[in-house]
Amino acid sequence: xxxxxxxxxxxxxxxxxxxxxxxxHPFLILPTLRATKxxxxxxxxxxxxxxxxxxxxxxxxxxxxxxxxxxxxxKVTKNKQKSVFWAQKVGDLYEKVTQNEKMDKAMDLHNNSVxxxxxxxxxxxxxxxxxxxxxxxxxxxxxxxxxxxxxxYRNELVYIED
Numbered sequence: 079x080x081x082x083x084x085x086x087x088x089x090x091x092x093x094x095x096x097x098x099x100x101x102x103h104p105f106l107i108l109p110t111l112r113a114t115k116x117x118x119x120x121x122x123x124x125x126x127x128x129x130x131x132x133x134x135x136x137x138x139x140x141x142x143x144x145x146x147x148x149x150x151x152x153k154v155t156k157n158k159q160k161s162v163f164w165a166q167k168v169g170d171l172y173e174k175v176t177q178n179e180k181m182d183k184a185m186d187l188h189n190n191s192v193x194x195x196x197x198x199x200x201x202x203x204x205x206x207x208x209x210x211x212x213x214x215x216x217x218x219x220x221x222x223x224x225x226x227x228x229x230x231y232r233n234e235l236v237y238i239e240d
Contacts, residue, residue: 092175109150117143137189137235138216144193162194184225
Protein backbone atom coordinates (compact mmCIF):
# COMPACT_ATOMS: atom_id res chain seq x y z
CA UNK A 79 0.00 0.00 0.00
CA UNK A 80 1.25 3.43 -0.89
CA UNK A 81 1.60 5.53 2.25
CA UNK A 82 0.83 8.79 0.45
CA UNK A 83 -2.28 7.25 -1.11
CA UNK A 84 -3.50 6.20 2.35
CA UNK A 85 -2.87 9.71 3.73
CA UNK A 86 -4.83 11.34 0.91
CA UNK A 87 -7.82 9.13 1.76
CA UNK A 88 -8.05 10.54 5.30
CA UNK A 89 -10.65 13.13 6.20
CA UNK A 90 -9.70 16.60 7.42
CA UNK A 91 -10.47 15.55 11.02
CA UNK A 92 -8.36 12.41 10.69
CA UNK A 93 -5.47 14.39 9.18
CA UNK A 94 -5.76 16.91 12.01
CA UNK A 95 -5.48 14.18 14.68
CA UNK A 96 -2.50 12.62 12.93
CA UNK A 97 -0.83 16.01 12.50
CA UNK A 98 -1.28 16.88 16.17
CA UNK A 99 0.43 13.68 17.22
CA UNK A 100 3.41 14.22 14.95
CA UNK A 101 3.72 17.93 15.68
CA UNK A 102 3.87 17.17 19.40
CA HIS A 103 6.88 14.90 18.72
CA PRO A 104 8.63 16.33 15.64
CA PHE A 105 11.85 14.36 16.12
CA LEU A 106 9.93 11.10 15.88
CA ILE A 107 8.33 11.85 12.51
CA LEU A 108 11.21 10.64 10.34
CA PRO A 109 11.97 7.53 12.41
CA THR A 110 8.29 6.57 12.21
CA LEU A 111 8.09 7.18 8.48
CA ARG A 112 11.29 5.18 7.93
CA ALA A 113 9.89 2.30 9.98
CA THR A 114 6.67 2.39 7.98
CA LYS A 115 8.48 2.44 4.64
CA UNK A 116 10.84 -0.37 5.69
CA UNK A 117 7.93 -2.47 6.95
CA UNK A 118 6.07 -2.14 3.67
CA UNK A 119 9.21 -2.91 1.66
CA UNK A 120 10.03 -6.04 3.67
CA UNK A 121 6.44 -7.27 3.60
CA UNK A 122 6.08 -6.66 -0.14
CA UNK A 123 9.28 -8.68 -0.68
CA UNK A 124 8.13 -11.54 1.57
CA UNK A 125 4.43 -11.66 0.83
CA UNK A 126 3.86 -9.64 -2.35
CA UNK A 127 0.49 -7.92 -1.75
CA UNK A 128 -1.09 -10.65 0.37
CA UNK A 129 -0.18 -8.79 3.59
CA UNK A 130 -3.03 -6.37 2.87
CA UNK A 131 -5.57 -9.05 3.81
CA UNK A 132 -6.54 -10.12 7.34
CA UNK A 133 -4.18 -13.08 7.26
CA UNK A 134 -0.92 -14.27 8.84
CA UNK A 135 1.11 -11.97 6.58
CA UNK A 136 -0.88 -9.02 7.90
CA UNK A 137 -0.16 -10.13 11.48
CA UNK A 138 3.55 -10.23 10.61
CA UNK A 139 3.34 -6.74 9.10
CA UNK A 140 1.68 -5.13 12.12
CA UNK A 141 4.09 -6.71 14.58
CA UNK A 142 7.09 -5.75 12.43
CA UNK A 143 5.81 -2.19 12.03
CA UNK A 144 5.64 -1.74 15.80
CA UNK A 145 9.04 -3.36 16.35
CA UNK A 146 10.63 -1.03 13.79
CA UNK A 147 8.88 2.07 15.12
CA UNK A 148 10.18 1.20 18.59
CA UNK A 149 13.71 0.53 17.34
CA UNK A 150 13.82 3.77 15.33
CA UNK A 151 12.25 5.83 18.10
CA UNK A 152 14.74 4.41 20.60
CA LYS A 153 17.53 6.12 18.67
CA VAL A 154 15.84 9.44 19.44
CA THR A 155 14.29 8.85 22.87
CA LYS A 156 17.14 6.75 24.31
CA ASN A 157 14.43 5.14 26.44
CA LYS A 158 12.74 1.85 25.54
CA GLN A 159 9.54 2.63 27.48
CA LYS A 160 9.13 5.98 25.72
CA SER A 161 9.74 4.24 22.40
CA VAL A 162 7.08 1.63 23.16
CA PHE A 163 4.65 4.33 24.27
CA TRP A 164 5.27 6.25 21.04
CA ALA A 165 4.66 3.17 18.89
CA GLN A 166 1.44 2.51 20.79
CA LYS A 167 0.23 6.08 20.25
CA VAL A 168 1.00 5.89 16.52
CA GLY A 169 -0.55 2.44 16.06
CA ASP A 170 -3.64 3.23 18.12
CA LEU A 171 -4.24 6.52 16.33
CA TYR A 172 -3.72 4.91 12.93
CA GLU A 173 -6.36 2.30 13.74
CA LYS A 174 -8.67 5.01 15.08
CA VAL A 175 -8.52 7.16 11.93
CA THR A 176 -8.76 4.35 9.37
CA GLN A 177 -12.10 2.79 8.59
CA ASN A 178 -11.39 -0.87 9.29
CA GLU A 179 -14.05 -3.37 10.24
CA LYS A 180 -14.32 -4.04 13.99
CA MET A 181 -12.57 -7.45 13.79
CA ASP A 182 -9.79 -6.11 11.54
CA LYS A 183 -9.20 -3.21 13.90
CA ALA A 184 -9.05 -5.51 16.92
CA MET A 185 -6.68 -7.85 15.10
CA ASP A 186 -4.38 -5.00 14.09
CA LEU A 187 -4.32 -3.53 17.60
CA HIS A 188 -3.59 -6.96 19.05
CA ASN A 189 -0.71 -7.63 16.64
CA ASN A 190 0.67 -4.12 17.18
CA SER A 191 0.77 -4.89 20.90
CA VAL A 192 2.53 -8.22 20.33
CA UNK A 193 5.09 -6.38 18.19
CA UNK A 194 5.86 -3.97 21.03
CA UNK A 195 6.28 -6.88 23.45
CA UNK A 196 8.60 -8.58 20.98
CA UNK A 197 10.63 -5.38 20.65
CA UNK A 198 11.31 -5.47 24.39
CA UNK A 199 12.27 -9.16 24.21
CA UNK A 200 14.42 -8.81 21.08
CA UNK A 201 16.13 -5.55 21.99
CA UNK A 202 19.65 -6.87 21.41
CA UNK A 203 18.85 -8.74 18.19
CA UNK A 204 19.74 -7.55 14.70
CA UNK A 205 17.21 -7.15 11.89
CA UNK A 206 17.77 -10.60 10.41
CA UNK A 207 17.31 -12.28 13.80
CA UNK A 208 14.14 -10.25 14.40
CA UNK A 209 12.72 -11.17 10.99
CA UNK A 210 13.53 -14.83 11.53
CA UNK A 211 11.90 -14.90 14.96
CA UNK A 212 8.88 -12.99 13.68
CA UNK A 213 8.51 -15.48 10.80
CA UNK A 214 8.53 -18.29 13.40
CA UNK A 215 5.88 -16.45 15.47
CA UNK A 216 3.81 -15.96 12.32
CA UNK A 217 3.84 -19.70 11.58
CA UNK A 218 2.40 -20.36 15.03
CA UNK A 219 -0.11 -17.50 14.88
CA UNK A 220 -3.66 -18.25 15.97
CA UNK A 221 -6.85 -17.89 13.96
CA UNK A 222 -9.42 -15.81 15.83
CA UNK A 223 -13.13 -15.98 15.02
CA UNK A 224 -14.15 -13.37 17.58
CA UNK A 225 -12.57 -10.47 19.44
CA UNK A 226 -12.84 -12.58 22.61
CA UNK A 227 -10.68 -15.23 20.91
CA UNK A 228 -7.92 -12.66 20.49
CA UNK A 229 -7.79 -12.06 24.24
CA UNK A 230 -6.96 -15.75 24.73
CA TYR A 231 -3.80 -15.36 22.65
CA ARG A 232 -2.30 -12.45 24.54
CA ASN A 233 1.32 -12.89 23.42
CA GLU A 234 0.62 -14.59 20.11
CA LEU A 235 -0.03 -13.13 16.69
CA VAL A 236 -3.59 -13.55 15.46
CA TYR A 237 -5.33 -13.50 12.09
CA ILE A 238 -8.95 -13.76 11.01
CA GLU A 239 -8.81 -15.22 7.51
CA ASP A 240 -6.59 -17.74 5.70
